[in-house]
Amino acid sequence: MIYDFNQVINRYNTNSVKWDKTEKLFGDKDILPMWIADMDFACPKPVINAIKERTEHGIFGYTFRSKNYFEAFMNWVERRHDWSIKKQWIRCTPGIMTALSIAIQTFTNERDKIIIQTPVYTPFTEVIEKNNRKIELNPLKLNNEKYEMDYENLEKVVANTDVKMIILCNPHNPVGRVWSREELTKMGQICMENDVLVISDEAHMDIVHKGSTHTPFASISEAFADNSITCTAPSKTFNLAGVQMANNIIPNKELRNSFTNMIDRLYLGLSNTFGVTTVENAYRYGGEWFDQFLDYLEGNLIFLTEFIETNLKEIKVIPPEGTYLVWLDCRGLGMDAKDLEDFLQKKAKIAFDEGYTFGEGGEGFTRVNIACPRHILEEGLRRIEKAVNESLIRVGRKTQ
Ligand SMILES: Cc1ncc(COP(=O)(O)O)c(C=O)c1O
Known part of the structure; x- marks a missing residue:
């Protein structure tokens, strides 16, 4: 239509x-x-119709995410980003910001330092500060109307052993960069060599203008997949921010188990009935x-x-x-x-x-x-x- x-x-x-x-x-x-x-x-429209149909059923009891839910998401990522992910890698949270907060609490200690590359989505600063961690800045450089990462400064910053994590914004809100494979590889290499975990916020992964291609950070190599958590959500892609659903991809088993323990402690394991219907139909038919x-x-x-x-x-x-x-x-x-x-x-x-x-x-x-x-x-x-x-x-x- x-x-x-x-x-x-x-x-x-x-x-x-x-x-x-x-x-x-x-x-x-x-x-x-x-x-x-x-x-x-x-x-x-298929999402609206599916929600209507689900509403007509009239019973909204405890709801889990079915095999179909995960398949719809995995197929979308494969089709649109040429990245083949496994069902067992996916952990769901009510939004990406929840996932970032869980990652910070799980993989860093109070007063550890976390890198962000400003100017960047404001809640990155808030989620670090609210969790009593410290911000380490690696500001972007503006060259001829194009923002770039400052690798030289990044090398200096990661040398400090208090620095445990970087929150990457890929694509980057607000400056609109879709980081290239080369740029991500350079950044990822520096982080890996210095034991800095990459949390790749890919909220805007699907919204890419002609001439650019989104590269999921973890799709670059097994080593990067092993040293990262990729946070995605249908919120931006299909305008579903109000359903509060996010799918986070964690290929590394050890990281995944620790992340899952925190989800369990917070009782975030089940899902919103309408969220499951909405997200599955969006990825399948949207x-x-x-x-x-x-x-x-x-x-x-x-x-x-x-x-x-x-x-x-x-x-x-x-x-x-x-x-x-x-x-x-x-x-x-x-x-x-x-x-x-x-x-x-x-x-x-x-x-x-x-x-x-x-x-x-x-x-x-x-x-x-x-x-x-x-x-x-x-x-x-x-x-x-x-x-x-x-x-x-x-x-x-x-x-x-
Ligand atoms: C880069 C980025 N991350 C996270 C979010 C918020 O995601 P959520 O609503 O899933 O927590 C946004 C919303 O604008 C965003 O731009």
Whole structure:
């Protein structure tokens, strides 16, 4: 079937964090929410139908994940990423962040150090700090609008024996890099030689733009598979963040047993009835929807890039290779981090995720979520254009 991604669906009064919390968080009901990573699109029809059918049954007792559930996921990973995984490698958690927290608690001790590569998804910092571990930074380097890992600094950082783990973001939120096999190999080698466990957060693994290919870190070699945990979820791919389901791939038996012990201690072994139905059907039947979504997203990215190049010359798009999040370099507006935040929220009336919240290197940037009908994207961009024009007129840099 053909999906209509232009359709605007009212999400107010659905307990949506993105829409119903915007007024509380950003202090204004007229703010257009283009922040947090979920999409304004309905998920694949077969998923909706399967949930309806499951609902009609009327009994929602204790539920396990069936062989069919795992098969659907494994087949998706094989088809889409050419990576053959085994059922016994998979451990499920209610979200990737839960998996990261479990990994930190299981494989590091209090005050151990964990590497993150900023600017990066804000909860990486939080999950390390909340577990009383220390952050070791290996900030990304920006070269000609392309972010790269700093291997030289990584070598220095891992030499400290307190450093036990790295949380890799692959593809990287918010800068949109889809790390290449060569880059991952270089990083993975350094970590392996220094006994640093790699937790590869691959939340955005499926959302890759034309010309790029996602490489699951653990698929590169047996040695990397042995020294890593790969965290995946259907949340980004099919817009299912609210079902809170994640599949984590742990080929190393020793690591897997320890991870499983923690799952048992936390009583996370069973699953949400609707989650199982949703995820199995998404991976089994969601491909058609997903391919059309990727095409639409590509169109949104082109639209955003052309609009900014034409109308917002002070802002630069960092071309993303993956994710539906776009990292905008706003340093040309000449504002500090707080002024930029105030400008976007109070003048443009837009809710983005402010760059400084992603850690070192994020100041002067902002992250926009473009997984919305084009009409909403255009509305957001026009609001910024208007606010920029007004403020430039005020300081006399532009005439009308
Ligand atoms: C890189 C990354 N990891 C994890 C998450 C959150 O995953 P979950 O909702 O499964 O905990 C997100 C959500 O935006 C993300 O971008």
